Amino acid sequence: MTTPSKAESAPDLLTADQVRLGVVAADRDDAIDQAGRLLVEAGAIEEPYIAAMHEREAVMSSYMGEGFALPHGTDESRRYVRRAAVAFLQFAEPVEWEHGEDAHAALAVAATSDEHIGVLASLAQVLSDEESAERLRTTTDVDVVLTLLAPAVEEDE
Amino acid sequence: MASIQGSQIKKVVVACEAGMGSSVLLTSQLKKRLGGYGISVGHSPVNQIPDDADVVLCHQGLSSRARDQAGDTPVLAFNAYLGDPVFDRLEEAVKNDDTVEG
Numbered sequence: 536m537t538t539p540s541k542a543e544s545a546p547d548l549l550t551a552d553q554v555r556l557g558v559v560a561a562d563r564d565d566a567i568d569q570a571g572r573l574l575v576e577a578g579a580i581e582e583p584y585i586a587a588m589h590e591r592e593a594v595m596s597s598y599m600g601e602g603f604a605l606p607h608g609t610d611e612s613r614r615y616v617r618r619a620a621v622a623f624l625q626f627a628e629p630v631e632w633e634h635g636e637d638a639h640a641a642l643a644v645a646a647t648s649d650e651h652i653g654v655l656a657s658l659a660q661v662l663s664d665e666e667s668a669e670r671l672r673t674t675t676d677v678d679v680v681l682t683l684l685a686p687a688v689e690e691d692e
Numbered sequence: 693m694a695s696i697q698g699s700q701i702k703k704v705v706v707a708c709e710a711g712m713g714s715s716v717l718l719t720s721q722l723k724k725r726l727g728g729y730g731i732s733v734g735h736s737p738v739n740q741i742p743d744d745a746d747v748v749l750c751h752q753g754l755s756s757r758a759r760d761q762a763g764d765t766p767v768l769a770f771n772a773y774l775g776d777p778v779f780d781r782l783e784e785a786v787k788n789d790d791t792v793e794g
Contacts (some may be wrong), residue, residue: 586707591709594701594709594753595751595753595754597713597714599714599717599773599774600772600773600774600775601774605713606713607710607712607713607715608710608712609709609710610709610710610711610712610737613710613712644712644713646712649716651712651716652716652720654719655716656717657722658717659717659718659720659721661759662717662774663721663774678785687720691790
């Protein structure tokens with residue numbers, strides 16, 4: 536498989552279709568299913584990747600802190616990823632992600648290699664800034680999500 | 693227990709299960725903190741830790757696997773991806789040339 540050069544623009548990892556605000560999720564499993572469905576609908580993953588997301592979550596929680604979770608598949612399940620993409624779910628009511636830790640939002644990741652580093656770098660920035668983190672947890676505007684999570688430029692890679 | 697002096701650290705590797713999520717995010721945060729000291733920060737699956745890593749960071753849940761792989765490279769385990777004190781300790785050790793053990 537050939538990798539496109541960095542000069543070519545990569546397709547957007549996160550589009551408005553892959554953002555859902557005020558989602559009702561019964562529990563963590565339901566939240567992961569819904570996030571997985573969004574990635575399937577986006578044509579980013581094949582169905583078995585969703586099972587791998589649950590598998591990965593069982594090994595180790597993907598809860599990050601500040602009310603955000605970062606569910607994704609296992610290393611093995613990369614073969615079910617057709618193209619790198621992320622999906623953002625913000626919950627109407629917090630979902631208990633691990634004991635005593637509530638997620639207000641989840642960013643589900645499908646990656647083949649490192650295409651998504653820019654988006655995660657942006658999430659890292661958001662999480663280190665209380666005000667941005669609160670906006671991302673509570674906004675009712677999809678564009679705010681797209682702006683906050685627009686890929687950050689990594690300096691050295 | 694392996695150890696290294698803070699001033700000898702040139703490469704920090706975040707070890708993880710899949711290398712898709714949390715470790716990537718943590719790598720990006722640590723680059724900002726440690727890059728200024730001339731330290732490179734990368735991530736790798738726990739079973740493919742590169743030989744030239746000077747310090748390995750990983751979640752508590754992976755630390756025994758990481759130690760099996762890391763040989764005489766110190767492995768520092770953390771519990772939280774955001775704000776775990778181990779990241780502060782590592783930065784302090786680099787700054788003050790303290791011994792890092794793990």
